[in-house]
Amino acid sequence: MAKKSFAEQASADTTEIGFHYQYYYFLYRLLNLKSGQSVGLEVKDDVHTDLDNETQILFQLKHTVQQNATGGSIALTELDGDLWKTLRNWAKIISDDTAGRDQQAKQHEFINKTEFHLISNKSESSRNEFLRKLEAYKATALSLEDLCTHINALYEKTQDKDIKGYIGEVLTLDKNILAAFLRKIYLELNLDDLHTLIKMAIKEKMIESSKVDAVFERLDSNIRTDNYIRIKEGQKIELDFDSFYKRYRTIFSSSREPLQLGRPFAPAFPEDVFAQVFIKQLVAVSAMKIDDVERAFEYTTNKLKIVRFLDDWLQSGELVADEIADFHKDVKTKWRNAFEHWCEDCLDRDVVDKAKQLLYDLRKIEFSIASNKLNTELSNGELYHLSDERLIGWHRDWKTL
Structure with a gap:
């Protein structure tokens, strides 16, 4: 593989696509809002959803432009920096004393009302033993001790100082907190084509197939503009269902096909x-x-x-x-x-x-x-x-x- 020039190495392209990936996932979650729910962008996490039953979902978005030999996205390995940095970030959120969670009781309360979702376009790997063991633990087919033994082995195995630091910070959580946290972790991999998902969500709102692209473009443009204005004014990017409906419903309603008034008609007259x-x-x-x-x-x-x-x-x-x-x-x-x-x-x-x-x-x-x-x-x-x-x-x- 040819060595990249300094300009190529300094390019913001990979960072930029990560921002777009995060934004379009936010848009996808907006389109799936139910009454009483809300979605935020870079408020509680990369993206978050507050549900109507006092629970929340935190989403960490990780996008890669790296490809494997077949041209697909590289796999998420068990010593992947994105994986362990994400788990470290959540561990720090759980134990954040500035949010009043310096005590285990508060940490338990936070975990009980929270799900932690890692979303990535990276592919699944059958060789990711950590994820296999994590799922076994969540299904009560593996003990916490066995899972932690494997995590410690990964800590000892890696030579990457950053990844070793991430794993170490996860392991600093109290054993009971760690046990509860690991049960609430979910991964969604191979999620690459967000545009298709968004357009499907638009179509599911009873929009004609021929109008889906136009609705997507108008919605995308208006939400980007509104997000820019909110950021400029120092506001959080967070929308509940009612606000989303009120602000953008005309984009959906105006896409409806006009009624055809000139269709053929042959009346069946009454006898008298x-x-x-x-x-x-x-x-x-x-x-x-x-x-x-x-x-x-x-x-x-x-x-x-x-x-x-x-x-x-x-x-x-x-x-x-x-x-x-x-x-x-x-x-x-x-x-x-x-x-x-x-x-x-x-x-x-x-x-x-x-x-x-x-x-x-x-x-x-x-x-x-x-x-x-x-x-x-x-x-x-x-x-x-x-x-x-x-x-x-x-x-x-x-x-x-």
């Missing part, structure tokens, strides 16, 4: 279109004539079309039931406000004129559903549909007609 309630209501206020067949079929088509489209959008997942319910509610509210203005207290001689004015005003409105504006045809169809269901009317006494 003039027998429909909404037609009778229109005739009652002279909004159409009893023998106007062309207009009766036109209005019926409008009514049938909105009913069919709403059902199609629901079945295809383009809308959900509460969005449709909110749509009906909004239209009824707009009707009620206009009805109270025009019809509620009108005189007997003005009943028809006021009803026609009410109908005229409402027919001009293009209603919206889930941020989609409907055209006039569908908006009018919704009015006829609600009228046909006896939920709204035009005549002052429409309920008793």
Whole structure:
């Protein structure tokens, strides 16, 4: 292997990718937040998650650009500096007297509410005897004494002063504290493609596959900018579920495909279109004539079309039931406000004129559903549909007609 130049050795590339690895894991954890939880970046650890049951997860992120003979990331060995530096860091956090954990009782309390996760793109190695023994210990298939014997052997074996120092500091923990700590250690290796994980988490939030990349780019850009501002203002980078939802939810909602309003539609008309309630209501206020067949079929088509489209959008997942319910509610509210203005207290001689004015005003409105504006045809169809269901009317006494 060619010797690297001084400039190459001094390059910040490897440090920079480590920062990106840490940030993108933070973003991944954000996307997996549940109500009552929060995620922090470089607050309690590289990344941390506070759960809603008063427990926390500390994440140490270790990224390597070193490759093995096959081009993959090198394996995590049992005398890996990243491994033992991470365990040393956690040992120091556990026994941090500045945080009031100089007594064993406080250290036990901290460990009981904490999980310690090492995340790395390094690969697993079948020759990592320490990790094998650690898992055996956690499964109660190996005693603490046997595990500590192996750790001491590693201490004696290594010639690296830094690694020897890391192992030594881990072993300075009280035996009972060390026993509890080792049971709470978890490793996730081979975690290299964080972008794919993030995009999968975005897709799982019901985002169309064709929109995932756009959501990722907008989310990435906005969170990076907000993080920069927080750091500049001396604030911690920590977000709870409610803050994340409030701040970034529009990125997800704006990615939804607009409803297709011009899809083909072939109505199945009732046997007697003039027998429909909404037609009778229109005739009652002279909004159409009893023998106007062309207009009766036109209005019926409008009514049938909105009913069919709403059902199609629901079945295809383009809308959900509460969005449709909110749509009906909004239209009824707009009707009620206009009805109270025009019809509620009108005189007997003005009943028809006021009803026609009410109908005229409402027919001009293009209603919206889930941020989609409907055209006039569908908006009018919704009015006829609600009228046909006896939920709204035009005549002052429409309920008793």
